């Protein structure tokens with residue numbers, strides 16, 4: 001049932017499980033106060049640089065050493081780039097976007113089976129905002145998160161998207177590995193000995209950002225860096241993703257490019273590379289006209305891996321910027337607080 005005028009929209013979206021999709025369907029005239037971000041957490045459009053953009057790297061010729069160079073250079077300078085001609089069939093990308101739309105179009109009675117309260121496994125979880133029990137101001141996003149590497153949980157994945165999600169993850173694996181190999185080459189480190197720490201676990205999120213009343217007052221996803229090794233992000237043609245230009249208070253829009261995948265460096269790789277590769281801060285604007293979906297695959301260390309600057313980097317006398325931490329402690333720290341820019345990294349700083 002829809003909330004009454006004096007009611008609590010937080011209860012409707014979070015506890016009753018309607019999410020922001022449910023709120024958007026109510027066609028409210030104004031954004032509920034629970035979603036009004038303080039000015040400093042909104043995206044200030046006057047701070048978005050119109051003339052700058054992250055690199056778009058063509059991967060059609062993997063024998064060209066310049067491709068690997070461009071990847072390592074982008075990871076150092078921007079922490080973000082897009083790839084085209086990457087070999088993941090366009091049909092696979094379209095299918096997983098369609099599957100995401102199908103999942104969020106399900107009736108609420110079906111979707112709530114995947115909330116933390118009802119899901120039979122921690123590895124499949126539908127949430128609204130980022131951490132609704134922690135976020136003082138809610139974010140305008142619903143998401144289904146699946147820990148793909150927990151294979152035994154796959155019987156609990158929603159049947160409406162299971163096949164397409166699996167195919168997208170499988171078809172992306174080669175590119176993911178190739179990118180990491182190029183990044184290790186940029187550090188003069190052999191990939192074979194690092195594969196298990198770089199690619200120890202995989203998570204996929206299906207993100208849904210419905211149309212938002214007063215989008216300028218809200219945020220789709222607040223400022224954060226990912227805690228992954230590498231994130232492989234598929235976005236639709238609506239747009240909304242912005243990255244902070246390193247060490248400035250300005251932002252750069254990441255335009256949707258037909259068939260492209262957005263790649264970003266996560267905190268785990270910033271730590272392992274002793275700060276050479278950067279996990280850029282990013283956020284997603286809410287939209288007043290169109291709903292939007294995105295599908296990130298996060299490749300991560302395993303929860304029981306200890307991460308720290310790679311020994312190969314330190315043996316030449318480089319000073320460690322980060323200490324060694326248990327990866328599951330790092331991730332749990334991320335999930336204990338609302339989005340706060342790049343502050344998760346403080347947990348691992350010397």
Ligand SMILES: COc1cc(/C=C/C(=O)SCCNC(=O)CCNC(=O)[C@H](O)C(C)(C)COP(=O)(O)OP(=O)(O)OC[C@H]2O[C@@H](n3cnc4c(N)ncnc43)[C@H](O)[C@@H]2OP(=O)(O)O)ccc1O
Nearest residue numbers: 122130145201203221224226227228298300303328331335
């Ligand atoms: C979600 O919106 C996001 C996401 C992001 C960026 C995301 C990434 O970079 S994802 C990469 C994360 N890495 C992994 O997932 C590695 C594999 N993970 C694991 O093995 C486990 O999930 C674990 C991290 C080790 C935790 O597992 P476990 O020890 O079984 O503990 P849990 O009970 O599952 O969780 C403990 C505590 O953490 C919170 N939490 C854990 N996972 C999630 C999740 N997927 N979504 C939300 N919350 C999660 C949870 O609050 C738990 O506390 P409770 O109070 O609920 O018990 C960037 C921006 C975004 O907006």
Ligand SMILES: O=C(O)CCC(=O)C(=O)O
Nearest residue numbers: 207221235241284294296
């Ligand atoms: O939706 C997007 O474009 C980015 C989402 C994001 O940053 C995340 O899920 O970590």
Ligand SMILES: [Fe+2]
Nearest residue numbers: 224225226282
């Ligand atoms: Fe992110």
